[in-house]
Amino acid sequence: MIRAGEPRRLGVVASEARLDFGTELQELGGGPRRRxxxxxxxxxxxxxxxxxxxxxxxxxxEAAREKLSLESMQERLTGALDDPGDSGVLDAFGALLPEGEYLxxxxxxxxxxxxxxxxxxxxSGEQVATWGIDQFWGLPEYPHTPYYRTFETAVDAxxxxxxxxxxxxxxxxNERHRVEEYAxxxxxGTVPTAVAISTLDVCRPAVDLGDDYSxxxxxxxxxxxGHHKLEAAASAGRPVRLLSLLTLDESLAGAQECARLPELRARPRSARTAGSPPAQV
Structure with a gap:
C-alpha cells in the first residue's frame, strides 16, 4: 500500500461506458444467471x-479480446503518480467505467x-484446499487465462x-519489444504505473469440503x-505501481469489509498454510 484516497463517484451512464457489470439473461428453464x-x-x-x-x-x-487503455494517459502514467485521488487520472479512466462509487x-x-x-x-491450490474440486466436473475451477499473483495476507484466524x-x-x-523496453x-530504477478496475469478493464455503475451511x-x-508493464515487472522481478479503482457497488463485500482494505493491504505478506489457521491479527 502506498496511499488510499476517499471513495468518490466516477464513471458515466452504463449506455456510454465501455465497461459494465451485469447479469446474463436467463433462458427459460436455465440455471442460475452468471455475474x-x-x-x-x-x-x-x-x-x-x-x-x-x-x-x-x-x-x-470470448469477448475479452482487447485492451482498454487511453493513449492520452500514457505519458502521465509512465512517470511518478503519488496521489490516488488525482482528479485528472481518475476522470480520464472514469470515462471507461459505469457510474458508481469507487475507492x-x-x-x-x-x-x-x-x-x-x-x-x-x-x-488448484488454496481454493481446492478450502472448497475441494468441482463436484460436477471433478476438476478445480479454471480461469481460462494466465494471471498475476501479487499479495496475500491474513484477515483474521x-x-x-x-x-x-x-x-x-x-x-x-503483448508486443515483445514494448515488454523488453519496460523491463x-x-x-x-523506473517504477511505472498501471491502472485497473477492481472488485473485492468475500467468499465463504457453506459446508466444509476441503482441508482448510476459511x-x-x-x-x-x-x-x-499496463499489460506490457505487468509482464515486464514479472519477468524482471521488479515492482510496479497499480492504481486500483475498487468498485464499491459491484463487489461481493460490505462497506465495512471494503473499508478494511487499506489497512489489510498495508500488512506484511503472509501465505496461507492449509489446515494451519494464522494467528489472530
Whole structure:
C-alpha cells in the first residue's frame, strides 16, 4: 500500500461506458444467471457467483479480446503518480467505467505470472484446499487465462486475503519489444504505473469440503492500462505501481469489509498454510 484516497463517484451512464457489470439473461428453464464483467456490452469475464458461498472466480470469456487503455494517459502514467485521488487520472479512466462509487488505492505490487494448473495457481491450490474440486466436473475451477499473483495476507484466524491482477488479454498477445523496453527501464530504477478496475469478493464455503475451511477475500484487479508493464515487472522481478479503482457497488463485500482494505493491504505478506489457521491479527 502506498496511499488510499476517499471513495468518490466516477464513471458515466452504463449506455456510454465501455465497461459494465451485469447479469446474463436467463433462458427459460436455465440455471442460475452468471455475474459478468462486460466490455462493449459483451461478456468478457465471469465473476464469483452472487451467493457468496461458491468459490472465488474470474473466468475469461470470448469477448475479452482487447485492451482498454487511453493513449492520452500514457505519458502521465509512465512517470511518478503519488496521489490516488488525482482528479485528472481518475476522470480520464472514469470515462471507461459505469457510474458508481469507487475507492482509489495506489499499491506497490511485485507480480508473479501464473499459468492455470501450474505452480502457484490459486485455483488448484488454496481454493481446492478450502472448497475441494468441482463436484460436477471433478476438476478445480479454471480461469481460462494466465494471471498475476501479487499479495496475500491474513484477515483474521478464519479468513485470508488473496490479490490478483488479471489482464484483459493473455500476455502472449503483448508486443515483445514494448515488454523488453519496460523491463530495461525498470532494471534502471523506473517504477511505472498501471491502472485497473477492481472488485473485492468475500467468499465463504457453506459446508466444509476441503482441508482448510476459511473465508477467501479476493481482491481482483482487471487491467485497464499496463499489460506490457505487468509482464515486464514479472519477468524482471521488479515492482510496479497499480492504481486500483475498487468498485464499491459491484463487489461481493460490505462497506465495512471494503473499508478494511487499506489497512489489510498495508500488512506484511503472509501465505496461507492449509489446515494451519494464522494467528489472530
Amino acid at each position: 459478468l464483467l462486460m466490455v462493449d456490452d459483451e461478456p468478457a469475464f465471469e465473476l464469483s457467483f452472487y451467493c457468496g458461498t461458491c468459490p472465488l472466480l474470474f473466468r475469461r470469456l 482509489p488505492l495506489l499499491l506497490s505490487v511485485e507480480p508473479r505470472l501464473v499459468v492455470p494448473g501450474k505452480d502457484g495457481d490459486y485455483f 478464519v479468513a485470508h486475503l488473496y490479490e490478483f491482477v488479471v489482464p484483459m488479454v493473455p500476455p502472449t498477445w 530495461t527501464s525498470m532494471e534502471a 473465508a477467501h477475500w479476493g481482491l481482483t484487479h482487471f487491467l485497464l492500462d
